[in-house]
Amino acid sequence: MAGDGADLETDVLVVGGGPVGLAAAIEARRAGLGVVVLEPRAAPIDKACGEGLMPGTLVAVRRLGIDPPGWPLRGISYRQDGAVADHRFGDGPGRGVRRTSLHAALHAAALDAGATVLARRAAAVVQDAEGVATAGVRARWLLGCDGLHSRVRREAGLEAGAAGRGTARPRRYGLRRHFRVPPWSDLVEVHWGPRAEAYVTPVAEDLVGVALLGPPGTDFATELATLPELAERVAGARPDGPVRGAGPLRVRSTARTAGRVRLVGDASGYVDALTGEGLRVGLAQARAVVAHLDDPAGYERAWARATREVRLLTAGLVAAAASPLRRRVVPAAVRAPGLYGAVVERLAR
Template sequence: MSPVAGDVDADVLVVGGGPVGLAAAIEARLAGLSVVVLEPRAGPVDKACGEGLMPGTLAALTRLGVDPTGHALAGIAYVGGRRRVEHAFSGGVGRGVRRTVLHAALARRAAALGVVAVSRRATDVRQDASGVVVDGLRARHVLACDGLHSPVRRMLGLEAGARRSGGPDRRRYGLRRHYRVAPWGDLVEVHWAPHAEAYVTPVGPGLVGVAVLGPARTDLDATLSVLPALAERLTGAEPDGPVRGAGPLRQRTTARTAGRVLLVGDASGYVDALTGEGLRVGLAQAAAAVAHLHDPAGYERAWNRATRDYRVLTSGLVAAATSPARGGIVPLAATLPGVFGAVVERLAR
């Protein structure tokens, strides 16, 4: 590998070519910087995610010049047994977008702006006062957007140990599968099973995604079997692709910066997918990272501002969902629809 010296291959090297990595690359190009994206996988990459874009997320994508096709989303519904509470977004509609469709739209925009893609995996990171070398490619700055289990985060020693006690394992995981069935509404439905939540997101004229969040060894089909209303909707519907999984979802970091390397998106730390804010927060981090390339302390402050509400709301809801109070979440939301609506509006921004 070449030493850390000499001319650069790009102003910014983005490690990870998923949606947040591509958004970070687009942000950098819009700021007039040269960009290389390091990603070993070819083509749109599928993974387990909820696929519901809130109105604020759509606005952020529009600012980047990205407008993926999908299914309009008018709001969110919580369903538990015979109880159901709904809230329609007051500031516009969201959109259910299959992850591969979103990935492809971001990739087209990045390519049109002149982002260079290199098919390579990051295995080594070295830096000095004026640049960073990642597997032979030198840049003035590196944005690590390489996901939940970020290799760059690990190589830089920025991972925080999991908070584990002698009690039960409260780590949570995500599963997702698509079904070929016509959407039966324009809401993201969150069905609360005794042990897990099932997120139903229409993503196209004949396609619905079902994502399940729960503890280790959660099974998607077993979860549907205790949600008869949802299972009935899916009766006879053919799966479109395999069950995909991700986790454990909770990831903690000691810092979001190390010299000229900034962690962005899931690589920078993650709470849970329960509130569906991952992409919105990731896009905000990407914008903040590009704005603070020369100011790591400023990025830390911006990262805290961009993620504060997400961390507080999601941590609180996950704490309730993994406690004896779980069974009261939907009844409480139905009893206090104004509070439920206020939370939804905050997530929709």
């Protein structure tokens, strides 16, 4: 690619060194391909997320050769105004894992696998029939794993905008803070408040994460005060670190492939964090994209299969959460424990 300014060549260039990008790098190395990862931030990288690995996600993480420390999670508990719907996983526990612990383990595994990680940001993406280049690296394929606000998605002409543009669905955002307090449960508690949901995930013997999902302008302390059961649990506990934010939590792409560019993980499209399945789906995409590097249509089909169920379930829950039906979600789960349990089991796979 004359004129692309590349000073390094490889088979696969991964833009974004978060968990999904690192997983894609490991998958590509296992396939015998040379891999360069562009990530300007130093490891480990933190992110506002729920930090709960569902049982199926834990299996996928272990398949990558890591087993990060954390707290066992044995089910999900929906809670609202004294109403409680609990379901325990049928196929073994998941695990609450600090995002930094997960990232550190994946980063080390990618380096051990032989991937090269460069502290660079993606720049203009230049591609032709033979390859693609950005930030001084030329590759046969470029994997855009650079998250919700993906530059690769924009550079490849695959941007479709976020929720709220041409759609009635409102934008939602995430906030997360940890508290130094012993876990009081081995379930992920989901507290449904008037405007936001709080995901409570134990991640260590003395540390619990609280992630809030809500509309623009959501304030952590204000929303926590609307959840008296949870507020009482963490009252007096020392916060561990600042409140972190992320969003908007719904972005779309027009397609997942453009020439030699492939979008993976949040960059490829994201509905919402309400079901907690973003990481499992992202890991499935990382595996699929490496298996279909020479087959863009095959990757599109694999991406659709990996995301279809979560997209449908999440879209339904988000629609309910943003509507007058919001206050009926937990009572409905209490009245129909079989249906609620079936949904949890589908998401836990």
